[in-house]
Amino acid sequence: MSTPLIEFKGVKTGYGQMEVLHGIDLHVDQGEIVTLIGSNGAGKTTTLMTLSGVNKVWEGEIWYEGACLNGVPPHEIVARGICHVPEGRQIFRDLTVEENLRLGAYLRSDQAAIQKDLEHSFDMFPILRERSFQLGGTLSGGEQQMLAIARGLMGKPKVLLLDEPSLGLAPLIVADIFETVKRVNKEEDVTVVLVEQNANLALKTANRGYVLETGTITLSDDADKLANNPKVREAYLGG
Amino acid sequence: MLFLEYTLNGLNTGILYGLIAIGYTMVYGIIQLINFAHGEICMLGAMVTATFLGWAFGVDAIAIPAAGFVVFMTLAALMDGGFGILLDKIAYKPLRGSSRLSALITAIGMSLLLQNLAVMIWGAGANTIKVPEGYTSTAILQIGGRLGIRITFFHISIWLFTIASMSGLYFLVQKTRFGMAMRATAQNPTAASLMGVRLDKVVATTFFVGSFLGAIGGVAVAINKGSFDYQIGLYIGLVAFAAAVLGGIGSIPGAMLGGIIIGVVEAWAAGYLSEIPHPLVEGGISTGYKEAVGFTVLILIILLRPQGLLGSRGGDRA
Amino acid sequence: MIRSRIAPLVLCAVALLTTGCPPADGGKTDDGDYSIIVGGDGVFSPDYVKLAEGAAEGSYIITPYINDTSSPGIKAFSEAFIAEYKQEPDAWAALTYDAVGTIAVAIEKAGKPDRKGIRDALAAMNSKETGYPGVTGVTFFDKNGDCAKPALIAEVKGGKLTKSATQIDTSSAGEAKAGGDKAAKKAEGEPIVIGVAGPFTGGGQKYGEMIKAGAKLKLAELNAAGGVLGRPLKIVWGDDESTNSKAVNVANDFAARPELCAVVGHFNSTCSLAAKAIYKAAEIPALTPGSTNVKVCEGSDWYFRNLYRDDFQGFICSDFITKSLKKKTCVVFFDDDDYGTGLKTFFEQRAKETGLEVLESISYDKKSVTEFTSLVTKAKSKAPEVIFIAGNYKEAALIAKACKKAGLTK
Ligand SMILES: Nc1ncnc2c1ncn2[C@@H]1O[C@H](COP(=O)(O)OP(=O)(O)OP(=O)(O)O)[C@@H](O)[C@H]1O
Ligand SMILES: [Mg+2]
Numbered sequence: 001m002s003t004p005l006i007e008f009k010g011v012k013t014g015y016g017q018m019e020v021l022h023g024i025d026l027h028v029d030q031g032e033i034v035t036l037i038g039s040n041g042a043g044k045t046t047t048l049m050t051l052s053g054v055n056k057v058w059e060g061e062i063w064y065e066g067a068c069l070n071g072v073p074p075h076e077i078v079a080r081g082i083c084h085v086p087e088g089r090q091i092f093r094d095l096t097v098e099e100n101l102r103l104g105a106y107l108r109s110d111q112a113a114i115q116k117d118l119e120h121s122f123d124m125f126p127i128l129r130e131r132s133f134q135l136g137g138t139l140s141g142g143e144q145q146m147l148a149i150a151r152g153l154m155g156k157p158k159v160l161l162l163d164e165p166s167l168g169l170a171p172l173i174v175a176d177i178f179e180t181v182k183r184v185n186k187e188e189d190v191t192v193v194l195v196e197q198n199a200n201l202a203l204k205t206a207n208r209g210y211v212l213e214t215g216t217i218t219l220s221d222d223a224d225k226l227a228n229n230p231k232v233r234e235a236y237l238g239g
Numbered sequence: 240m241l242f243l244e245y246t247l248n249g250l251n252t253g254i255l256y257g258l259i260a261i262g263y264t265m266v267y268g269i270i271q272l273i274n275f276a277h278g279e280i281c282m283l284g285a286m287v288t289a290t291f292l293g294w295a296f297g298v299d300a301i302a303i304p305a306a307g308f309v310v311f312m313t314l315a316a317l318m319d320g321g322f323g324i325l326l327d328k329i330a331y332k333p334l335r336g337s338s339r340l341s342a343l344i345t346a347i348g349m350s351l352l353l354q355n356l357a358v359m360i361w362g363a364g365a366n367t368i369k370v371p372e373g374y375t376s377t378a379i380l381q382i383g384g385r386l387g388i389r390i391t392f393f394h395i396s397i398w399l400f401t402i403a404s405m406s407g408l409y410f411l412v413q414k415t416r417f418g419m420a421m422r423a424t425a426q427n428p429t430a431a432s433l434m435g436v437r438l439d440k441v442v443a444t445t446f447f448v449g450s451f452l453g454a455i456g457g458v459a460v461a462i463n464k465g466s467f468d469y470q471i472g473l474y475i476g477l478v479a480f481a482a483a484v485l486g487g488i489g490s491i492p493g494a495m496l497g498g499i500i501i502g503v504v505e506a507w508a509a510g511y512l513s514e515i516p517h518p519l520v521e522g523g524i525s526t527g528y529k530e531a532v533g534f535t536v537l538i539l540i541i542l543l544r545p546q547g548l549l550g551s552r553g554g555d556r557a
Numbered sequence: 558m559i560r561s562r563i564a565p566l567v568l569c570a571v572a573l574l575t576t577g578c579p580p581a582d583g584g585k586t587d588d589g590d591y592s593i594i595v596g597g598d599g600v601f602s603p604d605y606v607k608l609a610e611g612a613a614e615g616s617y618i619i620t621p622y623i624n625d626t627s628s629p630g631i632k633a634f635s636e637a638f639i640a641e642y643k644q645e646p647d648a649w650a651a652l653t654y655d656a657v658g659t660i661a662v663a664i665e666k667a668g669k670p671d672r673k674g675i676r677d678a679l680a681a682m683n684s685k686e687t688g689y690p691g692v693t694g695v696t697f698f699d700k701n702g703d704c705a706k707p708a709l710i711a712e713v714k715g716g717k718l719t720k721s722a723t724q725i726d727t728s729s730a731g732e733a734k735a736g737g738d739k740a741a742k743k744a745e746g747e748p749i750v751i752g753v754a755g756p757f758t759g760g761g762q763k764y765g766e767m768i769k770a771g772a773k774l775k776l777a778e779l780n781a782a783g784g785v786l787g788r789p790l791k792i793v794w795g796d797d798e799s800t801n802s803k804a805v806n807v808a809n810d811f812a813a814r815p816e817l818c819a820v821v822g823h824f825n826s827t828c829s830l831a832a833k834a835i836y837k838a839a840e841i842p843a844l845t846p847g848s849t850n851v852k853v854c855e856g857s858d859w860y861f862r863n864l865y866r867d868d869f870q871g872f873i874c875s876d877f878i879t880k881s882l883k884k885k886t887c888v889v890f891f892d893d894d895d896y897g898t899g900l901k902t903f904f905e906q907r908a909k910e911t912g913l914e915v916l917e918s919i920s921y922d923k924k925s926v927t928e929f930t931s932l933v934t935k936a937k938s939k940a941p942e943v944i945f946i947a948g949n950y951k952e953a954a955l956i957a958k959a960c961k962k963a964g965l966t967k
Contacts, residue, residue, distance in 0.1 A: 465959060509935065
């Protein structure tokens with residue numbers, strides 16, 4: 001097996017004095033969809049935030065494309081192709097929908113292609129086209145979530161980090177979004193790291209998965225095997 | 240007529256307060272820090288301008304060439320922009336992410352430090368800024384005879400500068416990609432950094448622009464007043480901060496509006512306070528209270544509209 | 558991005574250069590004469606002229622002392638002062654110089670550095686004959702501790718404070734005399750300690766520098782000439798920063814030093830008023846070289862001054878305007894503090910008696926005032942013949958500048 005695209009080697013981090021991740025090892029290969037499942041407060045968001053450089057690594061190393069990411073600032077990590085759609089929408093409330101989308105493409109300079117991708121986002125989420133001059137903060141929760149995902153895709157990422165994309169969305173739209181994720185994964189060769197409360201759906205979408213319990217990885221396997229693992233079924237798939 | 244003249248006086252000082260208030264409001268907008276040393280940055284701008292002009296044209300020069308004045312003031316303001324960035328790098332950046340209180344205390348400390356530094360370099364005495372011949376005294380427009388309203392080059396130049404800098408800022412913030420990044424950072428710095436925005440660059444730009452405008456404002460206040468010393472930053476800083484709060488801290492047009500309101504109210508107070516009878520003192524209420532009137536208006540408006548005139552109620556910041 | 562904001566500024570400058578300034582309207586205009594500025598003695602400082610940058614030209618200022626070197630007594634003092642400090646002495650340097658001299662004589666008369674003895678010796682200087690002849694004239698005290706010294710009129714001419722051709726006060730305090738015995742003697746033994754209090758830092762620092770310079774010069778001369786009672790004289794400095802609370806601290810500090818036998822100070826009237834009670838309680842004689850508020854020596858046998866009071870000064874200012882300048886209307890600017898309000902009150906009192914019309918009295922607070930444009934607009938609306946300023950030189954310079962900008966003065 002060739003070297004993985006992303007690799008965590010004994011990563012520890014936390015907030016203030018409190019350690020939240022106690023030495024995480026994981027890897028993601030080029031072209032994969034990998035999911036992280038775990039209960040509330042397990043450290044899933046923290047893991048993604050550490051990968052995108054917002055949280056600093058305390059101990060251990062994160063490697064990406066053959067280079068160590070420790071100490072690399074967030075904007076530099078974005079520039080290297082890792083786009084993060086953060087948990088809880090985090091759209092820019094006082095910017096218009098279109099401005100939000102354009103910010104997703106902040107580091108790109110190919111104006112024509114950006115325009116095309118903008119149209120593409122509107123095709124994907126037609127409601128956003130209608131609302132394109134409305135302020136982000138005035139959108140409904142679900143619309144904001146769509147905007148956040150579309151904004152992440154505007155960065156033309158090599159790796160897409162999705163933190164609970166289904167939060168607050170109607171089932172039909174959730175299905176749509178996961179279809180989109182699969183499509184960009186397949187057609188545009190985007191590697192995806194997916195954090196999801198809906199473990200059922202996550203494991204159906206992903207190739208592989210990790211189970212995170214209070215800052216430690218306790219299980220890792222192919223997605224379908226995890227879905228059939230009795231422990232996982234009991235804890236995360238509702239029996 | 241007299242009322243008009245007071246209002247005009249107030250407008251003239253008010254836009255200078257506004258220019259200085261922009262520095263408070265922009266920095267607060269981006270990093271939620273009340274940069275109490277901003278007044279001192281403005282003071283430094285005036286000091287450096289005076290020093291440059293002294294070097295170039297001699298300390299005893301009565302009048303200096305207009306081109307030299309503009310060039311050296313611009314140089315000093317650019318340098319002051321650099322001081323602003325330096326202030327952030329040295330004093331505030333190491334505290335980013337720690338409590339707001341510690342940053343605030345550091346800011347107050349920096350304010351005192353810069354004042355003491357200024358005393359060490361320039362002494363505690365009063366300084367003046369040399370201006371081109373007739374710059375502040377020759378009337379371009381005279382309404383109502385010699386003792387009527389006079390509009391001088393000084394007034395025209397501060398109006399033009401204010402209009403130019405406000406439109407420049409509007410363009411920068413609303414119409415450019417970088418401005419969009421600045422607004423995004425103001426609303427949600429973490430999310431902005433996840434879009435690839437460099438926080439350092441945004442913060443440095445903010446400090447630069449605020450300090451640059453503050454330096455020009457400081458110079459103009461010093462010229463308008465007639466002389467200045469190391470303490471000038473303390474007072475104008477306070478008034479400009481009040482202007483920023485009044486206009487809604489974080490809002491650039493708000494800062495200018497707040498500045499103008501405070502300036503005009505102060506001028507009215509200077510003109511009419513003594514006409515209000517005082518129960519104990521013959522000759523009405525002392526015009527020494529004109530600043531107090533400005534702050535009273537601030538308090539009243541803040542009671543009615545806590546977020547300030549053009550401010551928005553708290554965003555989605557945690 | 559930066560360039561885009563500078564461009565308009567540069568354009569504006571270019572416009573300025575190419576159009577040039579239109580000629581200033583010269584001399585008299587449709588509205589009659591320009592106003593004349595008259596200042597109380599707080600305005601008397603070379604820095605008034607310097608800070609006002611030309612706007613001070615033609616102002617008249619009341620002062621207890623002018624460095625008029627045509628008088629032989631002053632010439633020697635002035636030369637020694639300039640040799641030491643590279644600038645001319647002002648009134649406060651000269652008065653402090655004399656005050657230290659007066660205290661030294663009182664110590665000699667008392668025969669020992671004893672607080673009570675010195676006070677009695679000062680009180681005994683009650684006539685021109687028994688007084689102390691110095692560069693500011695003869696210092697002698699009435700039973701209150703006040704001093705009758707003449708007020709002189711200075712005029713700003715060619716950027717310098719000169720003695721005006723018109724003087725109003727005819728009372729004379731005698732010819733100015735330079736310091737005493739020049740024979741070099743050696744002072745020996747325990748030093749005799751006096752305190753000198755003034756605003757050595759803070760807003761009144763310029764005054765403080767002059768006070769220190771005057772005191773040091775006298776000290777050096779005294780010690781070179783054998784000291785006081787054959788012992789060297791030593792000065793302890795007390796910085797009151799022009800504030801009452803600091804003045805009280807200084808007074809308490811002085812009172813706590815048993816070896817300290819007399820005080821020269823304080824300078825600001827408000828500081829003298831604040832410190833007075835402490836000196837009285839500690840029984841230390843104090844001689845102020847600058848406080849002119851009428852109440853300063855009142856109610857204490859321990860406080861003296863070696864210059865006139867504000868009532869006298871106010872009268873002189875008003876009479877100068879009516880009699881010498883022959884003007885009938887004025888606007889008064891006065892500092893909100895004890896000195897400014899006191900001087901303004903006596904000025905107005907005299908003005909009322911002599912038919913000088915005070916069109917408006919405008920107060921300001923030197924601690925907070927930022928600019929005078931609107932206050933001067935108010936003055937301007939009354940079109941006064943004279944602007945009288947009862948305040949300190951710093952604000953006076955700003956008022957003078959604002960008056961010029963407003964077209965009120967030339
Ligand atoms: N900014 C923060 N400051 C302090 N503690 C934090 C912060 N963010 C998260 N934590 C703590 O770190 C731990 C892990 O949080 P994290 O957000 O990574 O969990 P999560 O697995 O994403 O949970 P959820 O499924 O609820 O989103 C929690 O105990 C949380 O309280
Ligand atoms: Mg989470």
